[in-house]
């Protein structure tokens with residue numbers, strides 16, 4: 001499958017490496033407004049590919065080179081500087097998405113292509129890309145809270161002394177400060193979190209939960225403070241999503257897609273079944289009243305910010 005990536009900065013380069021390492025793309029096209037950067041990345045990555053899979057990696061000097069792509073990943077735009085929120089990028093990155101999406105759509109098969117959005121503020125950019133592309137909502141997919149859910153799995157697994165693979169727990173809502181942990185439906189293996197804690201004598205107080213949630217929500221800020229940007233985690237998330245699409249795995253992933261009509265439409269992350277046709281089905285986990293209300297609040301924040309860009 002041919003995969004194109006638009007925006008080859010820290011994130012785009014790491015995503016390209018991670019996609020290459022899936023071994024599922026026969027061709028990867030890299031485009032950046034900074035052509036020198038894209039060409040250098042393609043060359044470097046091409047050398048790395050000599051040690052792994054036989055994949056053709058090229059830099060595109062214009063959008064015609066993405067023709068035939070079944071998946072186009074958008075990771076272009078400004079990133080957060082230390083202390084900045086994702087929403088602080090709203091207007092800058094709305095301009096970037098508005099520039100890129102029509103150019104992509106002029107060069108891909110709209111009956112087949114899937115757009116994968118990585119640029120922040122993620123959910124608002126998903127809404128904008130879906131509107132501009134006129135693609136079905138199921139085929140404009142934001143990596144959403146996949147990364148936040150992974151962070152939750154890792155942090156929770158350490159405090160419970162189990163593998164992150166055995167943690168089934170979701171972060172839902174905005175990929176941002178209003179995201180929520182859906183504690184009520186969390187399981188360890190097939191055992192409800194509370195039961196697991198009782199059986200293993202592991203106290204899980206409200207305070208512990210609040211601390212874990214705080215660490216999940218502030219992880220990106222901590223990483224940005226330490227290394228200037230985040231890229232490895234999101235690259236893992238993007239590659240996992242692409243794998244589920246290319247292999248038609250129908251995995252349940254917390255991705256962000258637009259739901260609803262007109263003024264009531266919004267994109268936030270929910271568990272969704274993701275396969276070759278995109279994110280085809282949304283699932284509603286069991287949540288308590290507070291979680292439902294926090295999720296609605298999160299959706300309102302996304303919608304309000306989409307309205308602010310006036311598109």
Ligand code: NAD
Nearest residue numbers: 007008009010011032033076077078079118119120229234
């Ligand atoms: P970066 O500054 O390293 O790279 C951005 C790249 O985009 C640059 O190479 C730039 O030339 C390119 N670009 C800008 N405008 C463009 C345009 N109109 N057309 C083509 N290319 C263009 O930034 P980064 O650290 O790679 O972050 C990229 C985006 O990914 C940011 O919005 C960041 O917030 C986001 N991000 C998202 C997640 C997530 O979980 N969704 C995680 C990390 C970063």
